[in-house]
Amino acid sequence: MLQLTGLALYYENPIGRLYEHPDGYVVIDYNAGDRVMSEYRAFLTHLENLLKLRGWNKMLANQRLLTPFTDEERTWIREQWLQVSHAVQREMLAAVLLPNDVFARLGMTSLMQDAREGALRYRVFNDAQAAAAWLRAEA
Template identity: 80%
Template sequence: MLQLAGLPIYYENPIGRLYEHPDGYAIVDYKAGTRQLSTYQAFLNHLENLLKSRGWNKMLANQRLLTPFTDEERIWIREQWLVVSHALQREMIAAVLLPDDVFARLGMNQLMHEAREGVLLYRVFNSAQEAATWLLQVA
């Protein structure tokens, strides 16, 4: 189980919450439900701001409640948001807790396969503790 009690909330909107972890990474905790693209873009832009302001390039993404990405969301993530790592001058590192929804899981896998090499290093986990441990081990 993901332990969030006591962690500072950096941002929250209908998409989810962004937390600052004292070990030097962001926690992205998605809420259930459908998303509006503009609200989703705002959420990820705040994640970008958090990473930049702290000099971080790591995140733990809890996608368990995530619904499938729309084509529009997938394109925006791949062609716009993943470019963030270039602005950070570092590869983005993500520990991902996969969605419970099988279609959301398939969409996430497709997006990760489409991501450009050198832009995103990710690994999927069933356990939040294993994900956090891995984040501490990677450079």
């Protein structure tokens, strides 16, 4: 179970919530349901802003409730958001709790393959505590 109590909430919209973890990473907690593209872009822009503000390069993404990405979302993530590592000028580290939805999981796997070509290093977990431990251990 992902423990969010006691974490500082940085941003929230219908897409989900962004929390500041005291160990120096962002916790991304996605909501279930369809996404409006403008809200999704705003959500990821706030994520980028938080990473820059704190000088962080790590995130724990709880994608368990995520529904499959649309073609528009996949394109925007690949062509725009995965470039965030260049904006913070550091390799990005992401611990990912994969979606429960099998189609969302397949779409996420495809996007993560694309991310490997950029400056995003990720690892997939079933357990939130193991994901957090990996982030803490990474320099």
